[in-house]
Amino acid sequence: MHTKGLLVVLMILVLVSSAAAAELEGRTSVGVRFPFFMPVFNGSDFTYINGNHQPFMMGWNIGLDVRHWHSNRLALGATFNYLTTYDDTTSLDNSGKDLNDSDHALAKLTGLAFGLEAQWYYVPEWRLQPYLLGGLGLERWTVESQVTDDSYNSTDLSFKIGTGLVFPINEKFSIDAQVKLTTDFINLSEDFPEGFYGPATWEDYSDRPFHGYVEPSIGLLYFFGGEPDTDGDGVADSKDQCPDTPQDVKVDDAGCPIDTDKDGVADYLDKCPDTPAGVKVDAAGCPLDSDGDGVADYQDDCPNTPAGTNVDAKGCAPDADRDGVPDQFDKCPDTPQGTPVDEAGCPKDSDGDGVLDNDDRCPGTPGGIQVDSTGCPLVKKITEKISLNIKYATNSYEPDNASKARLDSIAERIFAYPETRVEIRGFTDSRGAEAANQTLSENRANGVMQYLLSKGVPQNQMTARGYGEDPKYFVGDNNTEAGRAANRRVEIESVQ
Secondary structure (H helix, E strand, O other): OHHHHHHHHHHHHHHHOOOOOOOOOOEEEEEEEEEEEEEEEOOOOOEEOOEEOEOEOEEEEEEEEEEEEOOOOEEEEEEEEEEEEEEOOOOOOEHHHOEOOOOOOOEEEEEEEEEEEEEEEOOOOOOOEEEEEEEEEEEEEEEEEOOOOOEEEEEEEEEEEEEEEEEEOOOOEEEEEEEEEEEEEEEEEEOOOOOOOOOOOOOOHHHOOEEEEEEEEEEEEEEEEOOOOOOOOOOOOOOOOOOOOOOOOOEOOOOOEOOOOOOOOOOOOOOOOOOOOOOOEOOOOOEOOOOOOOOOHHHOOOOOOOOOOOOOOOOOOOOOOOOOOOHHHOOOOOOOOOOOEOOOOOEOOOOOOOOOHHHOOOOOOOOOOOEOOOOOEOOOOOOOOEEEOOOOOOOOOOOOHHHHHHHHHHHHHHHOOOOOOEEEEEOOOOOOOHHHHHHHHHHHHHHHHHHHHHOOOOHHHEEEEEOOOOHHHOOOOOOOHHHHHHHOOEEEEEOO
């Protein structure tokens, strides 16, 4: 019943305790504790009065302790306890399970216990802080007869072990639940006469009714000293490099939230806490996935996959024909390897002449030009000098109809080969003024170029130049009509 009650008290303390782990280094506490101590018996064969029994009952325990924390893990302290109980001469079994009662008592037991203890707090970052303890003690026992008023004493050295749990209430107060076992191991003095309480003196522990005791107790600790810890993370403000840490967040020795995977995102915010070292992460601590394909950048062999593309474990889209277009979007999935393809994964025909690029020997053929099976124009490239004797109408530089028909075929030959550059040259005979003839030759050359432009020949493929009546370009005798007619001409010749 008493054990159940103690457990209920402990559960209530857990529920009401709301403070975070405190900074204890350098602090000191003074505490008062109660309520029980339980003698540890040799067994049920202690012979006294009317039979074999375990004489002393569970008694009261009132104590004081002082502790000083040398670090958040280690505290050293001193204790003083007053212990008292009675025996029960009617009990032949285990008196230790019954609470202190003097109704059937032959003797009263009291003890003054002094102790020096070390306590080790093995998870100081927790809000509820468990600890282990060990130490040495000095016990002064007095047994007082309830019949004759005689009393005798025994003084012993003891060792102490135990465990406990500290429940912070606020910065100043904590509850301390503790269970401690004390065992006497050296008798320093005793004055018990034989037969006073037991068959012999109390020098030998085997002749005593008990040789140790257990203390289940609850303590109230008051703290003072030390340094303030404003954010309650267990690190003093003077050492806290992250003074605004949210409550209940685990921190390191510098008071900063723990970042186990060292990705720059604290564990309490990190949705991907096991990110490999050196991997770039987002605000949630997860590896970046720049192309949004579901494969993190550090594992993605194809980091620029278009949105919506199905990818494999390496972040690459399946591409069976290896043409650079994922199978998901490839309308020509069996393209021979090495064949240039368009965005749909089909072989390219860049110039639109009906011959695929990988078969096209003339890949830049302009649109509308008829080509052969190799993708080259059916019309021949201009390699010869072309001479035109154009009949012009009066005051006109527009070629006559017969010349236009020939110029149409010439325009196709120039246009079909974009790399071709031609010069259009105008010439006159020797009649008339030289300056007038120069202007006339230029106008006739420009007239031909304008006609070719109207047929779609690009400007950058042509230049026009007049040579007038320069004798070195004459091809006929200017003294005859036939010779003069031959000299009045326009020539077209490839210069590239």
